[in-house]
Amino acid sequence: MRVLITGGAGFIGSHVAEVVRGSGHSVVVLDSLLPQAHSGGEFPEWLDGFEVVRGDVRDRDVLGRVLPGVDVVCHQAAMVGHGVDPSDAPDYAGINDLGTAVVLAAMYEHGIDRLVLASSMVVYGEGRYRCEAHGTVTPGQRRVDDLDAGRFEPGCPLCGEPLEPGLVPEDAPLDPRSTYAATKLAQEHLSSAWARQTGGTVWALRYHNVYGPRMPKDTPYAGVASIFRSALERGEAPRVMEDGKQRRDFVHVSDVAMANLAAITTPGSAGTCRPVNVCSGSPHTVGEMAVALAEAMGGPVPEVVGGARPGDVRHVVADPARARDELGFQAGIAFEDGMVEFAKAPLRG
Ligand SMILES: NC(=O)c1ccc[n+]([C@@H]2O[C@H](COP(=O)([O-])OP(=O)(O)OC[C@H]3O[C@@H](n4cnc5c(N)ncnc54)[C@H](O)[C@@H]3O)[C@@H](O)[C@H]2O)c1
Numbered sequence: 001m002r003v004l005i006t007g008g009a010g011f012i013g014s015h016v017a018e019v020v021r022g023s024g025h026s027v028v029v030l031d032s033l034l035p036q037a038h039s040g041g042e043f044p045e046w047l048d049g050f051e052v053v054r055g056d057v058r059d060r061d062v063l064g065r066v067l068p069g070v071d072v073v074c075h076q077a078a079m080v081g082h083g084v085d086p087s088d089a090p091d092y093a094g095i096n097d098l099g100t101a102v103v104l105a106a107m108y109e110h111g112i113d114r115l116v117l118a119s120s121m122v123v124y125g126e127g128r129y130r131c132e133a134h135g136t137v138t139p140g141q142r143r144v145d146d147l148d149a150g151r152f153e154p155g156c157p158l159c160g161e162p163l164e165p166g167l168v169p170e171d172a173p174l175d176p177r178s179t180y181a182a183t184k185l186a187q188e189h190l191s192s193a194w195a196r197q198t199g200g201t202v203w204a205l206r207y208h209n210v211y212g213p214r215m216p217k218d219t220p221y222a223g224v225a226s227i228f229r230s231a232l233e234r235g236e237a238p239r240v241m242e243d244g245k246q247r248r249d250f251v252h253v254s255d256v257a258m259a260n261l262a263a264i265t266t267p268g269s270a271g272t273c274r275p276v277n278v279c280s281g282s283p284h285t286v287g288e289m290a291v292a293l294a295e296a297m298g299g300p301v302p303e304v305v306g307g308a309r310p311g312d313v314r315h316v317v318a319d320p321a322r323a324r325d326e327l328g329f330q331a332g333i334a335f336e337d338g339m340v341e342f343a344k345a346p347l348r349g
């Protein structure tokens, strides 16, 4: 098969490119080398020997050049991270949503009917919770005075009692809490509409917290693992927000690449956009992650600093069952091994 990987110069896309080519497929990478992600302005050396095209996914002409002969589009290109303030909203919407719309239109024009979309766990907002009295409930946004007072666990929206966190399945209610999250969910909606109109198939891979080599360094757009790692490199203690007990699923980038390969090679069901969690299936707290990295790097003990940013969610831990049942995907890298490797892995400048 021939696979177009948009955003293939990025952290996740470059691992996908290697794994897909390594399993015998032909790969073409399209990447605009967004300055926030590539300070050097050139394709990174790990793509040496790959067919690469520098261009923007919103550019129909460039898509017209790269799409002929392609069987599957693996759409990783995006503006990522929490962002700074509302002034970056037009860029998020432009790159992520207009970009996806242009890719889908061009796929239609070229008769390409298979898409693998990089989506995200941020579409869920808060994770899944159970109240002993009320069953599964959706907690609202946490209140600033609760957070200031160190009350981090959301209560039951009906009775206020403490909740038991559980695994988020793909059919959980969707509640994007940031500009980035809103644009990731819109990508899924646009892809659903396209699948319905064309009979095409989409796997929307909802990655959880991805970490590993080539992760971008400490920027407002980087994930928490690289922010901790960068602090430790400077000899500083990682600053852990809230009480450090917020739970996430940290999944290694090599596993995410394998999930993409599985989605690229597994025919989906015609006319549908099927969301699938891509996770390790073994949740950990942010505090545990900081401790594992600090130990692996021989750095100072993490500092728990309290506070939470608006829109931060308490626990988001994924249910891995659908990825296993429908894509045959199971993560292979254990948290402990992955963190030891990540402590020494090269990050991207
Ligand atoms: N890193 C995570 O933990 C995580 C979690 C969930 C979802 N995702 C999703 O995974 C995908 C890849 O993210 P990443 O972490 O590798 O980020 P990244 O910034 O390393 O990679 C994104 C790539 O897209 C390119 N790009 C940006 N705008 C473009 C445009 N208009 N045209 C062409 N290329 C463009 C960038 O230059 C970059 O190389 C994104 O869709 C992101 O939303 C990432």
Ligand SMILES: [Zn+2]
Binding pocket: 131, 132, 133, 134, 156, 157, 158, 159, 160, 161
């Ligand atoms: Zn209740």
